Amino acid sequence: MLISLTLKGRALGAEGPGEGIVLALSLALNGLVLGSILLLFSLGLTLIYGVGRIVNFAHGALFSAGALAGAWIASSGHSFWIALVAAPLLIGAVGLVLDWAVLARIRDRPMVDSLLLTFGLALLITGVLYQMGGRNLTMLQPPQGLRGTLTLGTLSLPTYRIFVSALAVAAVAALLFFLKNSNWGLRIRAANDDPEMGACLGIDRESLMHSVVALGAALAALAGVAAAPIFTAYATVGDKILILAFMTVILGGLGSLRGAVVAAYVVGMIIVFGEGYLGGQVALMLLFGMMMAMLIRWPRGFFGEGRTE
Amino acid sequence: MPLVVRRPVRPLHILGWVSVLVGALLPFALGSQPFVLQLASQAIVAATLALSLDLLTGNTGLLSFGHAGWYGLGGYIAGLGAKFVAPEMFLVLPLTMIVVAVVAWLTGLILVRQIGKTFAILTLALSQIFYSLIFVASAWTGGEDGLQGIPVPTLAGLSIAAPTAWYWLLYFVLIASLLLALYLRRTPLGQAWLAVKSNPERSLFVGIPVVRLKLIAYVLSATLAALAGGLFTLFNGAVSPDTMSWLESGNILMYVVLGGVGTLIGPVIGGAAFTFAAQYISSLTDAWLIYFGGLFVVIVIFAPDGLFGLASVFWRRLFGPSRGQVAR
Amino acid sequence: MILQTQGLSRRFGGLKAVDDVSFAVAEHTVQSIIGPNGAGKTTFFNLVTGALSPDAGRILFRGRDVTGFGPDRLAEMGLVRTFQRTSIFRDFTVAENVSLAIRSRERRNQSLFLSRADEERIDTEACAIVAEVGLAGSERTIANNLSHGAQRALDVAIGLAGHPRLILMDEPLAGMSQGDRASIATLIVRLREEMGLTVVLVEHDIGMVMRLSDRITVFHHGRVIAAGPPAEIREDAAVRSAYLRGSFAA
Structure with missing residues (x-):
């Protein structure tokens, strides 16, 4: 039950040689889809870590909150598009408040406290979602125009999955562009490289941190609501994603943006291929084994940029 | 250690032994209330589990978010052993502890070398891997339904079925582990652990093998958690994959944080008190998780040394300077 | 020569932090390393004490190749260090700080039993070391409650408990008050004169370095640009242009 992010049904028995290739290609496409969702989600995690040195254990709960908020907004008669915009804004505001x-309250406390605190927040948010009816699966229908299936020769992929990937890639690209070119991005990068240096440059860490957590929460919620038509929405849907995202940020190196980009797709591919050929649980174990092996040889991630403090 | 000798512990010692005695006599008082005795047994398991986590976190400062993984793993190994090999505790429980110690040692070799945050993430991931393992091996473990039909176990050939017998068995394990943990705290090993927790970099330059000490604590902690899990499974007659969920890990962490990280006795009290409180509060309210998460947040912000930490502040006022607890 | 490095190098990305450094310290001397900020002194220190591993070159300690040894093994062999930012066990008492290091030297850090006699012997030795660094009377004080200067002295005491042959001190005078500086300087002299140790210092206080050192090595851009007794260094033209610029009169 835990990690079956079954993007592509189950039991794709590959009989003939041609079917084997079709299956592999189809899995590769789905790996891209999962990788894109994971990237969108992990980016907030990485930013919050980079600026605040906080590993946000509540990030998965924010994903669930986004998915549920989106599903509820849509089921109360609004269109999918309104849900897609409103849910991230709402959860972003929640992030700001949190x-x-x-x-x-714990900015200058030992690292241990921040881990415990976000863990407590994860419990709290999950509790609130349960209370609001999140124990039940809620469906979110994709909009009319995106319900079909795109077929390319023998390959086929639901149109909505292509849309989700494109949306995630576009959002990530826009974010990276802002990080590179805006004043806000400059401050983020300065604080990311060295918090003390950032303080020297006269950066108001409080408001910067507010904006980063709000943005991270909104990105998590965007990933949640965009993925809801695939994974459905319920109070613990984000748990699965959080585990994968944690593996992503460790493979990419804690705090490394480009590391996260590459790692998200690596994790997406491993999970989808593992699921296709070996079953979801085995895929997760395979991924964990790879991560452990990686930590022995390259403890600071793909680009050697991971934090060691 | 001079520090132990100097600590003004006399009144605490007496209080401690009196509570141990009261705990042991509890079944006589509860004879007519089997439900409370059952709950008390659960509280003892929770206390043992909390102690096992404090052996890691309180001694070395490493924070585990997947401690329930060891508890559940121990439960499944003991349950499978009792069901398919022989329901003899002197066989099954040592076997469980050995298997878990080996698994903890192999994973710990990699995990304890990481920085604290990475370690925390990896512990959560590892517990999910154990969870996955249950489903991969669902032919034996029963998958989502849990492992059921575990026979009534024997202890050296004697069938243990009476609730009071179970209570005393679990209680004995708790008190023995607690005494062991308190003794370890006074040994050079225990002091070196506190040094690693206090200043890992300096420890290394003093010549303390930091990684090895962390590994010892990690293996010990996992093994005791597995023993608690094994005992509870045999007591309960079944074990479900939910024992490994991150919510369960959160519970264990809560016992320790509530009781006071590093105080050893605090988490034991925290685990027992919390089990009772959870039982009564969750039967009153549906929104249990909200209160639980909220309490967690409030304690971390306002009382990071836990209730035991608060109590030791008052204690110090009453009985002069004490060093019952090492500052965080 | 108690400590020698041969062609030691370490780079960070494109930066050669330590570049082909050959360095030697004779026994029972005080040797200082000076140089402008970013000259590679701290990296060099980290390489020698095993906190970093070099990209190239060798480190010899007491005639043995110790390249790649970790800090704990080097400490066992008699090479200890103190820290630029005082590094002690803040919630232990002063004597406990030192006892811990003594037990570590005796490899008792993993033992599960210590006899009362051993306990007392170690405590006595700890108190003696504490007295040697001038902290007699504070044995039972929690280390965190000491003054900055006393904490630095405790840092040294922890190092001494390992029975070192060589002690490396990273800016021992940084951030100290005038009075604390004098007592730390006295302690450094005593380390060599009375305890027969070899001392390597990284220090910015040139006046103090000139007075304390038997020999000075000057780093610049990760390389050694001069080495010799203080009088010689004072006259060295390369040092003057790179670093001192005639700015000191001591």
Whole structure:
């Protein structure tokens, strides 16, 4: 039950040689889809870590909150597109409040406290979602125009999955562009490289951190609502994603943006291929084994940029 | 260690032994209330589990978010052993502890070398791997339904079925582990652990093999958790994959944080008290997780040394300077 | 020569932090390493004490090749260090800080039993070392409650407990008050004169370095640009242009 992010049904028995190739290609496409969702989700995790040195254990709960908020907005008669925009805005605001009201209280505490605190927040948010009816699966239908299946020769992929990947890639590209070119991005990068240096440059860490947590929460929620038509929405849907995202940020190196980009697709591919050929649980174990092996040889991730503090 | 000798512990010692005695006599008082005795047994397991986590976190500062993984793994190994080999505790439980110690040692070799945050993430991931393992091996483990039909176990050939017998058995294990943990704290090993927790870099330059000490704590902690899991499974007659969920890991962490990280006794009290509180509160309210998460957040922000930490502040006021607990 | 490096190099990305450094320290001397900020002094220190491993070159300690040894093994062999930012066990008492290091030297850090006699012997030795660095009377004080200067002295005491042959001190005077500086300087002299140790210092206080050192090595851009007794260094033209610029009169 845990990680079956079954993007492509189950039991894709590959009989003939031709079918084997079709299956592999189809899995590769789905790996891209999962990788894109994972990337969108992990980016917030990486930013929050980079600026605040906080590993956000509540990130999965924010994903679930986004998915459920989107599903509820849509089921109350609004269109999919409104849900897609409103849910991230709503959860982004929640993130802002959480950082201002809760995380800000432990800024100068030992690292252990930030881990415990976000873990407590994860429990709290999950509890709130349960209370609001999140125990039940809620479906979110993709919009009319995206319900079909795109067929290319013998390959086929639901149109909505292509849309999700494109959306995720576009959002990530826009974010990276802003990080590179805006004043806000400059401050983020300065704080990411060295928090003390950032303080020297006269950066107001409080408001910067508020904006980063709000943005991270909104990205998690965007990933959640965009993925809801695939994974459905319920209070713990984000748990699975969080585990995969944790593996992503470790493979990419804690705090490394480009590391996260590459690692998200590596993890997506491993999970989808593992699921296709070996079953979901085995895929997760395979991924964990690879991560452990990687930590022995390259403990700081793909680009050697991971934090060691 | 001079520090132990100097600590003004007399009143605490007496209080401690009196509570141990009261705990042991509890079944006589609860004879007519089997449900409470059952709950008390669960509380003891929770206390043992909390102690096992504090052996790691309190001694070395490493924070585990997947401790339930060891508990569940121990439960499944003991359950499978009792079901398919022989339901003899002197066979099954040592076997469980050995298997888990080996698994903990092999994974620990990699995990304890990481920085604290990576370690925390990896512990959570590892517990999910154990969870996955249950489903991969569902032919034996029963998958989602859990492992059921575990026979009533024997202890050196004697069938253990009476609730009071179970209570005393679990209680004995708890008190023995607690005494062991308190003794370890006074040994050079225990002091070196506290040094690693206090200042890992300096420890290394003093010549303390930091990684090895962390590994010892990690293996010990996992093994005790597995023993608690094994005992509970045999007591309960079944084990479900939910024992390994991250919510369960959160519970264990809560016992320790609530009781006071590193105090050893605090988490034991925290685990027992919390089990009772959870039972009564969750029967009153549906929104249990909200209160639980909220309490977690509040304690971390306002009382990071836990209730035991708060109590030791008052204690110090009453009985003069004490060093019952090493500052975080 | 108690410590020698041969062609030691370490780079970070494109930066050659330590570049082909050959360096030697004779026994029972005080040797200082000076140089402008970013000259590679701290990296060099980290290489020698085993905190970093070199990309190239060898490190010899007491005639043995110790390249790639970790800090704990080097400490066992008699090479200890103190830290630029005082590094002690803050929630232990002063005597416990030192006892811990003594037990570590005796390889008792993993033992599960210590007899009362051993306990007392170690405590006595710890108190003696504490007295040697001038902290007599504070044995039972929690280390965190000491003054900055006393904490630095405790840092040295922890190092001494390992029965070192060589002690490397990273900016021992940084951030100290005038009075604390004098007492630390006295302690450094005593380390050599009375305890027969070899001391390697990284220090910015040139006046103090000139007074304390038997020999000075000057780093610049990761390389050694001069080495010799203080009088010689003072006259060295390359050092003057790179670093001192005639700015000191001591």
